[in-house]
Amino acid sequence: MVLFAVLSILLLGVGVNLVSALPNTEPVPTTVAKLEDRATTCTFTNAASASKSKTSCSTIVLSSIAVPSGTTLDMTGLKTGTTVIFEGTTTFGYKEWSGPLISFSGTSITINGASGHVIDGNGAACNGGKTKPKFFYAHSLKSSTISNLNVKNTPVQGFSINTATDLTLTHITIDNSAGDTNSLGHNTDAFDIGSSTRITISGANVKNQDDCLAINSGTDITFTGGTCSGGHGLSITQGSVGGRSYNTVANVLIESSTVTNSQNGVRIKTVYGATGSVTNVTYKDITLSNISKYGIVIQQDYENGSPTGTPTTGVPITDLTLSNVKGSVRSSATGIYILCGDGSCSNWSWSSVSVTGGKTLTSYTNVPSGISLG
Numbered sequence: 001m002v003l004f005a006v007l008s009i010l011l012l013g014v015g016v017n018l019v020s021a022l023p024n025t026e027p028v029p030t031t032v033a034k035l036e037d038r039a040t041t042c043t044f045t046n047a048a049s050a051s052k053s054k055t056s057c058s059t060i061v062l063s064s065i066a067v068p069s070g071t072t073l074d075m076t077g078l079k080t081g082t083t084v085i086f087e088g089t090t091t092f093g094y095k096e097w098s099g100p101l102i103s104f105s106g107t108s109i110t111i112n113g114a115s116g117h118v119i120d121g122n123g124a125a126c127n128g129g130k131t132k133p134k135f136f137y138a139h140s141l142k143s144s145t146i147s148n149l150n151v152k153n154t155p156v157q158g159f160s161i162n163t164a165t166d167l168t169l170t171h172i173t174i175d176n177s178a179g180d181t182n183s184l185g186h187n188t189d190a191f192d193i194g195s196s197t198r199i200t201i202s203g204a205n206v207k208n209q210d211d212c213l214a215i216n217s218g219t220d221i222t223f224t225g226g227t228c229s230g231g232h233g234l235s236i237t238q239g240s241v242g243g244r245s246y247n248t249v250a251n252v253l254i255e256s257s258t259v260t261n262s263q264n265g266v267r268i269k270t271v272y273g274a275t276g277s278v279t280n281v282t283y284k285d286i287t288l289s290n291i292s293k294y295g296i297v298i299q300q301d302y303e304n305g306s307p308t309g310t311p312t313t314g315v316p317i318t319d320l321t322l323s324n325v326k327g328s329v330r331s332s333a334t335g336i337y338i339l340c341g342d343g344s345c346s347n348w349s350w351s352s353v354s355v356t357g358g359k360t361l362t363s364y365t366n367v368p369s370g371i372s373l374g
Helices: 002-021 030-037 047-056
Strands: 039-044 057-063 073-075 083-087 089-092 102-107 110-113 118-120 136-147 150-152 159-162 165-170 173-175 191-194 196-202 205-207 213-215 218-224 227-229 234-241 248-260 264-271 277-291 294-303 317-329 334-339 349-356 360-365
Touching: 039 047, 047 057, 047 073, 159 165, 159 196, 191 196, 191 218, 213 218, 213 248, 234 248, 234 277, 248 264, 264 277, 264 317, 277 294, 294 317, 294 349, 334 349
Parallel strands: 039 057, 057 083, 073 102, 083 110, 089 118, 102 136, 110 136, 118 150, 136 159, 136 165, 150 173, 159 191, 165 196, 173 205, 191 213, 196 218, 205 227, 213 234, 218 248, 227 248, 234 264, 248 277, 264 294, 277 317, 294 334, 317 349, 334 360
Antiparallel strands: none
């Protein structure tokens, strides 16, 4: 029995050695395969390659890309968690078309700019009553960030934020000041927001010829620490609220920002004859300087790019707070202009609101009770 036991142990030992000597036929772990399939960092120098191979990379570097005319730098449908870095100078060929020049979508996407980079939209080439391409679609971006981008010369609107959720934009510089001469710049909104929720824009530095911020529709939106110059102000607008299929603006905080050398400072405009709502909007700690038309303007008569002079009540403006909104307008401007429909503006709270200068200090119709305009 003892001999049998010893032989069994020896045989078992041989068996173990034989098994260990055989080649490993197990499949490679799935995680390793994924890492091999998706390179850590890809650097692209042309738009076609970047768009074609974008899902193979966890980090994408767009290095001094010259995007051909009539082409979108297509970064839509990125894999979850992708990082994209703009490096060097990104340029765009000229063509009369609607764009966009750049488009992103995805979840947990990080977009930023390397030190010294520039994204030049070639806006001057698109002037003269031509169809102009929109600049940057941030559509269907979820739980994502866009930061430290240096943009100049957008042909028309800059960042179109639509159907986005939990999107943060920080330290975006948009310099369209070249459009101030020779009537080059038109409709150069910096940030257009529509049908989106939980959007935060902080530390923006904007020089343009239209709205610095234009909230068309959406909820839970914050704009803070912004510097706006040359445009139409900080706006709840939609070309205006009431002109689309989704016409709700709610829970908006616009704070700690300056508006200088602009047509308007604080602005809310709703569409004549339309329906929708603007509710729970706060402007706080806003400084105005050298405003040429209206320091504060709230109107419910917007139609086809110009006011009718007759307000309608289909888009009520309720729970509006202005706190510490101060500054000056030019001698030819109006300090505060309010044109509300009968009963369609209510529950407003204004404190430390002061606009000086202007040919007319205040002009108003149907201001909610309890609001003193001086």
